[in-house]
Amino acid sequence: MxxxxxxxxxxxxxxxxxxxxxxxxxxxxxxxxxxxxxxxxxxxxxxxxxxxxxxxxxxxxxxxxxxxxxxxxxxxxxxxxxxxxxxxxxxxxxxxxxxxxxxxxxxxxxxxxxxxxxxxxxxxxxxxxxxxxxxxxxxxxxxxxxxxxxxxxxxxxxxxxxxxxxxxxxxxxxxxxxxxxxxxxxxxxxxxxxxxxxxxxxxxxxxxxxxxxxxxxxxxxxxxxxxxxxxxxxxxxxxxxxxxxxxxxxxxxxxxxxxxxxxxxxxxxxxxxxxxxxxxxxxxxxxAKKEDNGQPVVGIASDKGFSSIYVRKYLMNREIGFGMHLLNILVEEGISFEHAPSGIDDMSVIIRSDQLTQEKEEILNSRIKNELKADTISIIHGLAMIMLVGEGMSHRVHVASKATKAIAKAGVNIDMINQGSSEVSMMFGVQEKYLDQTVQHLYNEFFIS
Structure with missing residues (x-):
């Protein structure tokens, strides 16, 4: 049937x-x-x-x-x-x-x-x-x-x-x-x-x-x-x-x-x-499963319309619950997040831009500054996300190096990398105006050359 x-x-x-x-x-x-x-x-x-x-x-x-x-x-x-x-x-x-x-x-x-x-x-x-x-x-x-x-x-x-x-x-x-x-x-x-x-x-x-x-x-x-x-x-x-x-x-x-x-x-x-x-x-x-054909990347997906909320605070890594409190503020303001890459003293939260109004930005800035005592807060608009997808990608050698080389050939700066959170994908964030040329160079690297 x-x-x-x-x-x-x-x-x-x-x-x-x-x-x-x-x-x-x-x-x-x-x-x-x-x-x-x-x-x-x-x-x-x-x-x-x-x-x-x-x-x-x-x-x-x-x-x-x-x-x-x-x-x-x-x-x-x-x-x-x-x-x-x-x-x-x-x-x-x-x-x-x-x-x-x-x-x-x-x-x-x-x-x-x-x-x-x-x-x-x-x-x-x-x-x-x-x-x-x-x-x-x-x-x-x-x-x-x-x-x-x-x-x-x-x-x-x-x-x-x-x-x-x-x-x-x-x-x-x-x-x-x-x-x-x-x-x-x-x-x-x-x-x-x-x-x-x-x-x-x-x-x-x-x-x-x-x-x-x-x-x-x-x-x-x-x-x-x-x-x-x-x-x-x-x-x-x-x-x-x-x-x-x-x-x-x-x-x-x-x-x-x-x-x-x-x-x-x-x-x-x-x-x-x-x-x-x-x-x-x-x-x-x-x-559900397919035979490995040796191709590390099966597809390249991309989308525009993202913003990044960047928060920096000295010794953030020692403050128990900092990330939870930051995400809690987003929950209370009715905002869902897509990705949350972090470092020792800083954290970025990637969200869909259509969730933000000027008023909502001001509320987020105020709450994060006052409730989390953050040293730096900035909201960056105009981001595009590019995702390389392929089963077992996390176990393959040179995928990241080939991808970054292709993006460098495109003359584009990488604003964000998210690798390791998924076994089948690798995410790059770039400025929206560079999306097409970045995708074209990645396609040439993984599917042509």
Whole structure:
């Protein structure tokens, strides 16, 4: 049995849904299908989920919603019309949206319910179309599928008891179409996963039914070893371990939501990334273990938008609990940290810049100075993080020396190195303006020369 998940670009239009149906039809093992909401049809287009979020925000703030609701209806009507399906699903979208707006007083729950409408409606459309082309298919609501989650709007987590219920899907006949991105709490309240959560649903379902393979269909034929917007025609990765993919997805690879593989990883389900536009391509396999091919680095990930909080205090290393107190201040101010390299008398905490406002910076400066009696405090913006990823990297000789040599060739100063905290990755921090040239030199060092 295979579980196949189709992302937003794969279900963005009627033409793409025809391709999806042909892919499902071509392999009888594809018994369970998980879908996203329709994504962008072209770069200037708007994702359906974003339209529903806009509609919810307009309603909450007392603005008119008719124009946005019309755009959503027209988007689905264009799909159902081209597929020669009934427009009952479009009518349901309008009626269900108005019902949610009138009956849901909690704004967080309202937004979750609206965000889920894109996936839910698309699953109904695909199920109807599969039956239209002669396949036996059934829409399955996540509640009926057994997807039970924690009561955390916008960031729900799957509950362990769900998996035994999801396993019962194996006993159902025909093709099952399940909307991604959401589940239900034990009280029966709809809750969404974090953004990109349709990948999480696919992984959960694959683990629950103990699938032989979880296929994730997107708009690329495989994972590239580096961002193709930085390096032209980069090499493709044929095989990755779960740990490598997790590190890469966290550090800027956009193929997967960075939490998506955890259920599949725990259940040891292999994952294959496939291209909806080229389904015969081999794709990239993600597995628990792979043979060592002697290549120390499998991929280079990078991301912008980081800041560093630098704190210096003489004899910091002798002060028990200094690091804990510093991180506690961040917790109390609602700031999460990414990395925390430290020395004898100083410590840096790397955070996402979008968590800082001018007011928040002033509060942090004041608290760290007054509560920790720090000698020096500075907040540096405009940092980029570059991550080299490869299984067993910590045991390989010369990886760090080759990397620093490549960065030196690029004429770039290294602001931060984080090595040793992970067996499969090595992190470098540089100024954002030097990101592209640094990545290009690293790619040449590890994949060309």
């Amino acid at each position: 295979k579980v196949a998940k189709f992302g937003g670009s794969s279900v963005a239009s009627a033409e793409m849904l025809e391709k999806v149906a042909n892919i499902i039809k071509s392999d009888a093992k594809r018994k369970i299908i998980v879908v996203s909401a329709p994504g962008k049809r072209h770069p200037e287009d708007t994702k359906v989920t974003d339209l529903f979020i806009r509609l919810g925000e307009q309603f909450i703030s007392g603005q008119a919603i008719e124009d946005t609701l019309g755009k959503i209806s027209d988007r689905f009507l264009s799909i159902t019309s081209e597929l020669n399906l009934s427009d009952d699903i479009v009518l349901r979208i309008k009626n269900e949206t108005r019902r949610l707006l009138n009956e849901t007083s909690n704004s967080s729950l309202l937004l979750d319910s609206l965000k889920a409408m894109g996936e839910d409606s698309l699953a109904r459309v695909l199920s109807a179309y599969l039956n239209h082309v002669g396949l036996e298919a059934t829409y399955v609501n996540p509640k009926d599928a057994g997807i039970i989650v924690s009561e955390e709007p916008g960031s729900a987590q799957i509950l362990e008891k769900s998996y035994s219920q999801i396993y019962n899907l194996r006993n159902r006949e025909g093709i099952l179409v399940i909307p991604g991105f959401f589940g239900y709490s034990e009280k029966g309240t709809l809750m969404t996963f974090s953004r990109g959560g349709s990948d999480i649903t696919g992984s959960i379902v694959a683990a629950g039914v103990q699938a032989d393979l979880y296929e994730n269909f997107t708009d690329v034929s495989s994972v590239y070893c580096v961002n193709p917007f930085i390096v032209n025609n980069p090499k493709e990765i044929s095989s990755l371990t779960y740990r490598e993919m997790r590190e890469l997805s966290y550090a800027g690879f956009s193929v997967f939501h960075d939490e998506a593989l955890i259920p599949a990883f725990k259940a040891n389900i292999p994952v294959c990334i496939k291209n909806t536009n080229d389904p015969s391509a081999m794709g990239t396999m993600i597995v």
